[in-house]
Amino acid sequence: MNTTAGMTARALVESIHHGEMSVSRVADDHLGRINQVDGQVRAFATVDADLVRAEAQALDTRLRAGARLPLHGVPIGVKDIIDVAGLPTIAGFEPYRGTIARTDAEIIARLRALGALMIGKTHTTQFAVGDPAPTRNPWDQTRSPAGSSAGSGAAVPAGMVPVALGSQTAGSMLRPAAFNGSVGFKPSFGWMPLDGVIPLSWSLDHLGIYTADVSDMALIYRSLKQLPTDRVTSDRPPRIGMLTEYLDMSEPSVAEHVRSVAATLVGAGATVIETAWPVSFDDLFAPHQVLFSGEMAAVHSANLLRYPDEYGVKIRAGVETGSLIPGTYLMQARRLQRRHARLVNNWMRDFDAVVFPTVTTEACPIAETGDRSLQVPATYLGLPAMSLPTGLGPDNLPIATQLIGRSGSEDRLLDVAEWITRQWPLIGRPQL
């Protein structure tokens, strides 16, 4: 192989552990890939090549001293609302350009302790809201990479990094995974620490992970959990609920695709039952939107007064209308969130996972970031959710199947995802 860019994280770690390649070589290859294709994709906001090479040399020194870390030398792209020491956290907001983070966010510190190499900061929509980022969809540059984690969602399938970090307050992790064809995973609310991350809504903010396949996702998740990373997963066919309400909200081609996936799983021994959650989409969506808007307004309204001309059109309108929400309704939305999470978690005891499309459509035109509807439920309920790129649609763009588990069921959800990908292979990478 001429370059290590495009290899899985698991293959990179194995080669580095066995001394077949250095972390410096991996760093140079990935910096080279970014130079080669990021002019088209525009996934990265900041890359400091000197800093990356210095950190790679330090990891090589540890390797020579005998260290074999679980993520030794794995290049990671970091959404630009997460602090990485020595790099700016711009968040798509020009006044923040040039403000250098002095310390790592907690998740970055944990990943560094596992041996990971931070390769750069990836573009986000402004403050992770709705004004599009400069990133292009690597499958079709006239289409949206979604948002808000646009750069991270696109960088992985474009082969610039094997792993990237994103965040989700409505649909910002899983929708970019679906539009760009990466595997996206948002663990339960609170599982990934938010210290050092610019907040948007403290009742809803999650961090998440992008990889090219489920095996790499298990590597990152299990490393963060300090578990062995070579565990053989369960062969037990899963019991799955297919939520027809969400299939009915999707474009027919998308719904038909997910039904085809489900039929194949049944053929392989899974139990798939068409069913419905005990709370309707409309009943979940209303309190989510009130929490999102009201808490976003609390976070941003003072800053908007200070920098009125620097805010994007959509976030400014969102903050202004969110500021009008009466406090009593905000509190009721929070109480509804707790009630709904309890009802759905109890209901989910009968299933390993529920499935429905990640997004209602293929990637939309570049001027928008896409429909958040189908990603909101897992965010609002705090449930672990994964997007698997299971097919290509009529426009030859990725379509994704979403898996959601009970709160705290990450281990089983990853087992289910690995079982599914043994029955139904994921799509490949776009040509760039």
Added chain:
Amino acid sequence: MRIDTNRTVQEFRQRIETDARLEYGDERAGELSEQLDHLANMLAGVARQSFDLRDEPLPSGPTADRRGDS
């Protein structure tokens, strides 16, 4: 604004538009029309479900300071 589970979307819309005009002026309130429509719908959605919360435990207050209490 009181929680009224029967308040209609239109009543919410009128109420928040009045607030928007006071806060941002008539021109900006007009520009926010689409967002105000959405917010009115969402507030009505919360109001409609609020009666379900009569037996719901209230969110707790700060607890960290209680560590070490006898």
